[in-house]
Amino acid sequence: MATSHQPGRFGSLWKLKKQNEAAAPDSRFRNSEKLDIEHLSNTSFDRADASQPARRRREAPPLVRDLGPEERARLEMVLVKKIDLRLLPMLILMYLMNYLDRNNIAAARLAGLEEELELTGTEYLTCVSILFVGYILMQVPSNLFMNKIGKPPLYLPTCMVIWGVISAATAAAENFGGLLAIRFFLGFVEAAYFPGCLFFLSSWYTRKELGFRTAILYSGSLLSGAFSGLITAGITGGMDGKRGLRAWRWLFIIEGVITIVIAFAAYFVLPNFPRTTTWLTEDERQLAIWRLDEDIGEDDWTGSQNQTFWNGMKLAFQDIKMWNLMVILFCFVASGTVTNLFPTIVGTLGYTNIVSLLLTVPPYVLGVITTFLNSWHADRTGERYFHITLPLYFAVIAFIIAAATIKTGPRYLAMMLMIPGVYTGYVVALAWISNTLPRPPAKRAAALAAINAVSNASSIYASYMYPESAGPRYVVAMCVNCVTAFIAIVAATVLRFTLVHLNKKLDRGEVVEGAVAVGEAVPGEAARKGFSDYKSAWSNAFCFITDTISTRSQYGNTIFVASRDNVEDFRKLIERLMDEV
Secondary structure, three states, rough: OOOOOOOOOOOHHHHHHHHHHOOOOOOOOOOOOOOOOOOOOOOOOOOOHOOOOOOOOOOOOHHHOOOOOOHHHHHHHHHHHHHHHHHHHHHHHHHHHHHHHHHHHHHHHHHHHHHHOOOOOHHHHHHHHHHHHHHHHHHHHHHHHHHHHHHHHHHHHHHHHHHHHHHHHHHHHHOOOHHHHHHHHHHHHHOOOOHHHHHHHHHHOOHHHHHHHHHHHHHHHHHHHHHHHHHHHHHHHHHHOOOOOOOOHHHHHHHHHHHHHHHHHOOOOOOOOOOOOOOOOOHHHHHHHHHHHHHOOOOOOOOOOOOOOOOOHHHHHHHHHHHHHHHHHHHHHHHHHHHHHHHHHHHHHOOHHHHHHOHHHHHHHHHHHHHHOOOOOOOOOOOOOOHHHHHHHHHHHHHHHHHHOHHHHHHHHHHHHHHHHHHHHHHHHHHHHHHOOOOOOOHHHHHHHHHHHHHHHHHHHHHHHHOOHHOOOOHHHHHHHHOOOOOHHHHHHHHHHHHHHHHHHHHHHOOOOOOOOOOOOOOOHHHHHOOOOOOHHHHHHHHHHHHHHEEEEOOEEEOOOOOHHHHOOOOOHHHHHHHHH
16 A cells, blocks of 8 residues: 655654645545554445445535635544533443443342342342343334434433432332342333443544543443442441331432432433534534544434334344454453452452452452553554453453462452453444444444344343352353453454455455445445555554654653654555555
């Protein structure tokens, strides 16, 4: 792949990108087109549209077309920050409560739930698992319905109010049957949020922005794991027996009420889709719409009449890449089911209930840190595969240690690695779905929901792998988690090679389904904008290296500056090697 870079243009990666945008508009290094190997395409070409005649390329709206490159970059940066401040804080709060209300039954076990309801045998584990039955059943219909009506700020908070009421009602359970029914309906309603939120984010952000925002969103679930231990420890220590109620009942009441309050606030904060929102100025709205159009090659959500349930499902299920992603995400979640009963696992260390609850906090905090760093770096470098698979190797090591020893130190080290090992790569894999299956919106909504639904099916059986009699090593559970983590690595590798193969077809000028813009079935254009180019990822890394080696010390003295001619020769050598690969 030839590029138009000139010697001496290696000051910083950002400057390099902007220079190429201005100097070579058709270069594959344009900011909106420089993608890693794992990104699918800038456009969506589906079988339902294959026979349609070619349509003329849409032009940018006047307010965007008249902007210069520097002004466009500045306004887009301001717009993205504005979107971040409007969407992310509320979405994180909502997801924190979604995850907290779903998994607080694990902490409630240490607060007396199992004893007071006199649950025997596998009854408690059944109550944990039954939530995911309703959770799985509703995900695809819910996502397609939200896409159809186009009103996320109405739909998501309403679902949140309902699940908050159901969660608080758990405090009224008196026996196994009552708890079982409440947990089923809780999962039925909670199913709307996470896949709906992923779809919502993908309707506002370009693919190069989505990975880090998905990590920010998912930090809500990891923080909920930390907060759950802290909240339960506080309630158990200070409210057990207040007004005649055990601590676990207070836990559900308090968290349910907080959920309802946050849901009512969300009605006034969350926006609609870019095309239908009213909180942006007209200039900002046009830029928000066009940058998504430019990123993918076609407009996103334009109206409910264009969003059909069955067509979206059909397009998603016909795409082999969705099934590959489904295997990856299923194995991720299967390995991560250890969090469903994490307080119980930590409790096998032999400390008191309150100390055990407090010991659940550090692994989640570490998980938040590693997730942020990994996702930030994935977006910065434009690489996905290694950011997904490398953390899984740490998860495999953690599960092996947990199953192999009963010593307290090594076991807690394994617990510290389990959550970061699984979820650090998981959030990057979630962004991979929207990157690989970007358009049309109905297809993306169906794929996100279907993948999330099937991946959570593992939570139905996983709880039964953690009976108290299997502690403290939980050999079967840890072995299964280890195997599923390894399968996720294999499946991600298969998808990587699949996309390499499709890229090579595009380079030969062949038409590839899923890579050509709707109505723009031109092989040359597809090759330029189609499946993300693996060589561009190396160029990203190369530019970053040359920027680093010419760094100056704080005293202004040059530490090392590579010869610019040698640097250019080195860049060309790398490109020739990648061509041979």
